[in-house]
Amino acid sequence: MAQTAQGTPATPAASTPSGETSFPAGTPIIVEGTPALGGSPMPGGSPPPPGTPVGAMIGTPAALETPAENTAAFPAAVPFDAVPMGFYTDTTVCIGCKACEVACKEWNGLSSYNGGVNVLSGDSYDNTRHLDGQHWRHVKFIEQFDNTNQGRQGRWLMMSDVCKHCVQAGCMDVCPTGAIIRTEFDTVVIQSDVCNGCRACIGACPFGVIEINPTNNTAMKCTLCYDRMQAGLTPACAQACPTASIQFGAIDDLKQSAQQRLEQLQSLGETRAQLYGADDKIVGGLNSFYLLVDEPEVYGLPASPQLPSRNVPTSGLMSTAGAVAMGVLGLVGLRKRRMDQFAAERAGTGQRDEEVTGD
Amino acid sequence: MTSIGSIGSLVLAQTPPSDTFYTHAPEWTWLIVVYFFVGGIAGGAAFLGAMLDLFGAPQDRPLARLAYVVSLPLIAIGGPLLIWDLNRPERFWHMFIQSETGRPMFKYWSPISFGAWGVGVFGLFIFLAAVGTLAELGHLPASLRLLREGVVGKAVSALAGLFGLFVAGYTGILLAATNRPLWADTTLLGLLFLLSSISAAAAVLILLSWRWGHQGSVHWLAEMDVYSSLLELVTLIVLVISLGSVALEVWGNGWGVLLLVGTVLIGILLPLALHFRPHLAGRMSLPSAAALVLIGAFVLRAVVVLSSEAV
Numbered sequence A: 001m002a003q004t005a006q007g008t009p010a011t012p013a014a015s016t017p018s019g020e021t022s023f024p025a026g027t028p029i030i031v032e033g034t035p036a037l038g039g040s041p042m043p044g045g046s047p048p049p050p051g052t053p054v055g056a057m058i059g060t061p062a063a064l065e066t067p068a069e070n071t072a073a074f075p076a077a078v079p080f081d082a083v084p085m086g087f088y089t090d091t092t093v094c095i096g097c098k099a100c101e102v103a104c105k106e107w108n109g110l111s112s113y114n115g116g117v118n119v120l121s122g123d124s125y126d127n128t129r130h131l132d133g134q135h136w137r138h139v140k141f142i143e144q145f146d147n148t149n150q151g152r153q154g155r156w157l158m159m160s161d162v163c164k165h166c167v168q169a170g171c172m173d174v175c176p177t178g179a180i181i182r183t184e185f186d187t188v189v190i191q192s193d194v195c196n197g198c199r200a201c202i203g204a205c206p207f208g209v210i211e212i213n214p215t216n217n218t219a220m221k222c223t224l225c226y227d228r229m230q231a232g233l234t235p236a237c238a239q240a241c242p243t244a245s246i247q248f249g250a251i252d253d254l255k256q257s258a259q260q261r262l263e264q265l266q267s268l269g270e271t272r273a274q275l276y277g278a279d280d281k282i283v284g285g286l287n288s289f290y291l292l293v294d295e296p297e298v299y300g301l302p303a304s305p306q307l308p309s310r311n312v313p314t315s316g317l318m319s320t321a322g323a324v325a326m327g328v329l330g331l332v333g334l335r336k337r338r339m340d341q342f343a344a345e346r347a348g349t350g351q352r353d354e355e356v357t358g359d
Numbered sequence B: 001m002t003s004i005g006s007i008g009s010l011v012l013a014q015t016p017p018s019d020t021f022y023t024h025a026p027e028w029t030w031l032i033v034v035y036f037f038v039g040g041i042a043g044g045a046a047f048l049g050a051m052l053d054l055f056g057a058p059q060d061r062p063l064a065r066l067a068y069v070v071s072l073p074l075i076a077i078g079g080p081l082l083i084w085d086l087n088r089p090e091r092f093w094h095m096f097i098q099s100e101t102g103r104p105m106f107k108y109w110s111p112i113s114f115g116a117w118g119v120g121v122f123g124l125f126i127f128l129a130a131v132g133t134l135a136e137l138g139h140l141p142a143s144l145r146l147l148r149e150g151v152v153g154k155a156v157s158a159l160a161g162l163f164g165l166f167v168a169g170y171t172g173i174l175l176a177a178t179n180r181p182l183w184a185d186t187t188l189l190g191l192l193f194l195l196s197s198i199s200a201a202a203a204v205l206i207l208l209s210w211r212w213g214h215q216g217s218v219h220w221l222a223e224m225d226v227y228s229s230l231l232e233l234v235t236l237i238v239l240v241i242s243l244g245s246v247a248l249e250v251w252g253n254g255w256g257v258l259l260l261v262g263t264v265l266i267g268i269l270l271p272l273a274l275h276f277r278p279h280l281a282g283r284m285s286l287p288s289a290a291a292l293v294l295i296g297a298f299v300l301r302a303v304v305v306l307s308s309e310a311v
């Protein structure tokens, strides 16, 4: 499917008829109506003085990485090369600390649920439960415990979930406004100033990534920190991850290190280790791919996700066949009626003739 | 002793029947159900009207006129329902024009995109047909009768009918072009909605004309209702069989009961019984069957849309 033939340019324009601004270089995405970041964009960073524009912070990569020493010169932002970039997530080293979730929410200014009042899930140590418009990162806890097992056998699987930035993206496939674009880094970004909230992308994403963000009433998801990447910065989640479970970089490099790690695990006897989305078998490849140690379904990932438009040609053919059948039946009905009418008229005429000439 | 491997398989044993169960529901609810219902009837009525107009006898013209004037307000209600359902209704025009370049926005592989255009084009032709009809009836300037006469009239009728068929069926294709349980697990929903729309439209026209309509025209409508209901029943059976365990998962509950009672029994089998055994309800057989068909068509859309939403 023509994934690149979207109606909108790869680099969004700075302003729109509605007056909103969408992702000009060096500006983080701010959810409409939410206050600008009040604290440091990264864990460990010192808070900017009050009133510092958020956009100013992103132009200071060195300051963000070593805030204490670097207070003098701010080097200019150097964007990454326009090559496919993404995440490789090694789930075996995730410790479930959720630093990535927090960093994502903080950087992107994502609001909390229930006015910040914590709601416990009640059946898991994970209280986020799923990705949505306000949670662009979610650390899944797969709690494999058999309650009937006296030996208390079991294990935790942790997986930091995010938009997969699919090479063939279902969300982009269906989006009727061109709000969803593919960037120069081969990542998938929703322009919130173009989205009109039809919600087609929500049902189209095979991974259940997107939902409406109630703050601006548009569909939202991970942008792979497009704003940070344009300034040559590592996405907030990858930078915050303390175990390097989330690795960020050029996809080709990430695939190499994932392959090495896979071989290492397998040589150590972890035969269930497998890469998910590192090749093109899953929707053309995932620019956020995973190393798993169980079947994808165990992690809540579909085994063979597909593009939503796959159903359109056959559905169209079936409907057309039905329409033709109904048309033919309608024509046959009208024709039969005319024939019956002729027959009745002829019979009537014959009868009259008989009456005229008759007995 | 249970090994970790077998605990893993315990989890796998709960694996859903299809990859579509890993997705989020788009929250298409009552507004969409009502749109599917009124839009389907509008499209089906335009198709039936065009058939009577183009291939029927002169005595069919009153019913063709009725079909157009019924279809127009229904699609005029349906369009705003779609806009109202958007989270940002003021941006509905982004479906048609790229907000950043001003160029047309059209994706032939996205049903929600080509559907928006299809509904728009249908709206135009049914408007022309209805305007011509009102002129024919003397409610608008006589010059507008042109829209119902000669080549122009035939073209307007044919295009209204063809786009009517599109509107009657594309909604099922729109659901199939997702990754949601049930909707994306079949390619039969477009056909199902198309057939149900034609039968519901025939039912509406019968209800509005059975007292005064030309007997031949009303009889033809009743025939179309029977044909589409029979095909709808067959399609529904094939759909359930082909869905297999997905049908059990999504419809093995109250939704399945509602479908069985509301659509199969009330909306298809009872009306068919009334068609084939008219003495059951005497003079009221025809309108009773038509009313039941309408109930069935509405329940069908409600169950198809809301049962998947509920997963």
Ligand code: SF4
Binding pocket: A162, A163, A164, A165, A166, A168, A169, A170, A171, A172, A188, A204, A205, A206, A207, A208, A209, A210, A221
């Ligand atoms: S994971 Fe879902 S939201 Fe992300 S690019 Fe793929 S289809 Fe779109």
